[in-house]
Amino acid sequence: MLEIFICEDDEEQRKRLTKYVSDYIMIENLDMKVVISTAHSKDIINHLQQNDTTGLYFLDVDLQEEKSGIALGAEIRQYDTQGAIVFITTHPELTYLTFTYKVEAMDYITKDQFTDIQKRVIDCIDTAYHRYMQNKHNHRKLFQTKMGDKVISIEYNDILFFETSSQLHKIILHAHNRQVEFYGKLKALPEMDNRFYRCHNSYVVNKDNIAEIDITKREIRMVNGQICYASSRFLKGLKDIVPK
Secondary structure, three states: OEEEEEEOOOHHHHHHHHHHHHHHHHHHOOOEEEEEEEOOHHHHHHHHHHOOOOEEEEEEOOOOOOOOHHHHHHHHHHHOOOOEEEEEEOOHHHHHHHHHOOOOOOEEEEOOOOOOHHHHHHHHHHHHHHHHHHHHHHOOOEEEEEEOOEEEEEEHHHEEEEEEOOOOOEEEEEEOOOEEEEEOOHHHHHHOOOOEEEEEOOEEEEHHHEEEEEOOOOEEEEOOOOEEEOOHHHHOOOOOOOOO
């Protein structure tokens, strides 16, 4: 979920802005939520310190406190490097401060009669949501394990299968272009991701990388031509996950 934060010290303007955002989220049925709407910057920072957040932030530049909205934006960047920040202000001449504080802003909306604030806010929501969903779709899930003093990371998509090693308590991971041996328990692997399937007492296969199954030989051919094996006990669980 993309979380939305509003920091505006004028109560009437804060309520109006919150309504613009909440109404649009409801109408479009977006996976977003106004988490905090406040007059105090500390409320947002306290939340970020306690939560791993990707957010969209609407910040009043001229907050009635020691910290300006742009300084708040710079502090937000320490906790949320991917978030989208939108500044709203009656002082467009202060835009240069975003460069002083090195805050990359999505937009800078002025509170004047010539600006359609609601439309600009909706445009920002659409842009931030599109980027969020794109990043979510492209997120790479990594399998990580220690090898000596190193931490090895392999994308789940690259994993073909696991097999027990001849060395006690060790497992061999077969990926597209490498093999990695590590300490672990084979039975724990299917619990890590639903694409991992226990096909044999000695094998766990990545279902997404199966090319074909020879039921007679109980062989599983992977997309790169490698072979792992299935036992009669587990074979029936594979019959419906690959093309006939």
